[in-house]
Amino acid sequence: NTTYKIAVLAGDGIGKEVMPEGLRAVSAAARRFGITLELTEFDWASCDYYAATGGMMPEDWKAQLSGMDAIYFGAVGWPAIVPDHISLWGSLLKFRREFDQYINLRPAQTFEGVRSPLAGRAAGDIDMMIVRENTEGEYSSVGGIMYEGTPHEIVMQQAVFSRRGTERVLKYAFELARTRARKHVTVATKSNGISISMPWWDARAAEVAGTYPDVAWDKQHIDILCARFVLQPQRFDVVVASNLFGDILSDLGPACTGTIGLAPSANLNPERNFPSLFEPVHGSAPDIYGKNIANPVAMIWSGAMMLDFLTKGSGAGRQAHDAIVAAIKSVLASGPHTGDLGGNASTTEMGQAIARLI
């Protein structure tokens, strides 16, 4: 029997409040389906750690995490102590890049019991999977400043797309579409305005699509695509996008379903050369931290995606995933709700209610 080693990094803010509920659900499901987990908690990748040490992580972070099968991650960021780009590039974004987690998988679904802000949208109307490129593109961190501090100052930042990086995310999206009922991919682009990288991205999409004759596809510019998320969200099945466009769509999609408090994500290295990372889409939310009112669903659902990915093929992980998602659905439909869902349950109450059903 395999033991799966999981690094637990709760991080900052509400990350610390939702993580216990994530662990409660994951442990319950693991127990029920006979999956052996070895959990190791770390207090770094947090702004508290930064305040104490001057860095976001210890120097040997990579060695400490490389032997892990997965990273279960809460949220990072506390702008009052550390500027966001430092806390994030010093932890989360470093993991994505250095562990080559090139797929960021983010489902958005409407559920019974969760009111969509869109008129007349009900459970099952929205059911999409956003596949976000996660290591390159607009998040290159390549660039610089000229004439600094003068009126002539110019700042430049590269978007960098490699053929390898682009093809692999497109292929992943088309493979995923194959496993779904509608078998449709929408490729996000902006080739009419971003004149070099995006026409090239379109060409890659057409090439990859050509090798999947059984999958229907279209491409849409990001501006009108965002509009259509609001106007016709039921049209979308799999949506594949660059790092920045995927970031935008994966907040907008869940917002259209009711709240980003539900949205989970999986940062995957599909080849398993490095640990993959599972985290809610929401951030550390300093404004609501300390009140035990954050919605734990995104954290719990991310845990379900983790079990599924970890034990792919064995069957047990898929069963554990499905049991967790069923428990989430049932509590959303008729159980305690946190404030973002219009209820007044605490994080703990909602998390316990879900765990009890697993």
Added chain:
Amino acid sequence: NTTYKIAVLAGDGIGKEVMPEGLRAVSAAARRFGITLELTEFDWASCDYYAATGGMMPEDWKAQLSGMDAIYFGAVGWPAIVPDHISLWGSLLKFRREFDQYINLRPAQTFEGVRSPLAGRAAGDIDMMIVRENTEGEYSSVGGIMYEGTPHEIVMQQAVFSRRGTERVLKYAFELARTRARKHVTVATKSNGISISMPWWDARAAEVAGTYPDVAWDKQHIDILCARFVLQPQRFDVVVASNLFGDILSDLGPACTGTIGLAPSANLNPERNFPSLFEPVHGSAPDIYGKNIANPVAMIWSGAMMLDFLTKGSGAGRQAHDAIVAAIKSVLASGPHTGDLGGNASTTEMGQAIARLI
């Protein structure tokens, strides 16, 4: 009495169908308020012209347009004949850049008679003005391809922000907020992920904001900002954004109000060194061209913004603007509607109904 010279470029697709309605309304308002217009129509900046000549515009386009006070523009693009990035960079985007139209002003409002896709949003709930940077940023067209045609291919595109370009758009937004009831600016950013240009953009925003103590402001990352357009659109007054983020927000905002068929825009060179350009936010929509079913409101409303800008200070342009907008509101509330609004009026019928009320 001044004569205002206006270049009329209908362009492609539904641009050709909505332009006559724009001209009908603009001419009616000009007549009523004693504004003298000299209209000159051009058939270039269109894909038909490209098909005939191999270029989007004649070589002396700049000379032909430089003496104009404004450009009234329909829509450009016909991907079946000319790739979008060629048609757009050969016309519209060239105007924005070469005529230094650095402000792209795009209102989004809910109206009586137009159903918002957002549950429970009614007339007056959404009333925002998006100020988009229009000449630089992510639309730099600077970059290139390495190892072309090999598996190692890399494509890079710069986002380029100048201090001058950034400060002037921020200042414009804060000045605009001063003239509005709520006096609030939201600055769109993504400084947590885009690590060089966006933290710098934030610093410019903080500097400019510091000189407007009478204007409240906040900054929001583009991902959560898009989510909030859907979840709390009533919160926004003036929203200022880079070229790309402004592009996204100015399709999403109007979508939240009901249809992008209403959304007008003004591409301004506030110093009047060059003609400004007024155009609907929607594109040429090849799929519905030829049926006379496009919504003419965005074109007409853009014309109202043109008259206001042209005669700034005289009073007549503002009156003409207000009369056109009042006519639009009245027809939206209880007049003929095109198909995107759930009606079955033609473009012409809706345009005529609006002109009759001016």
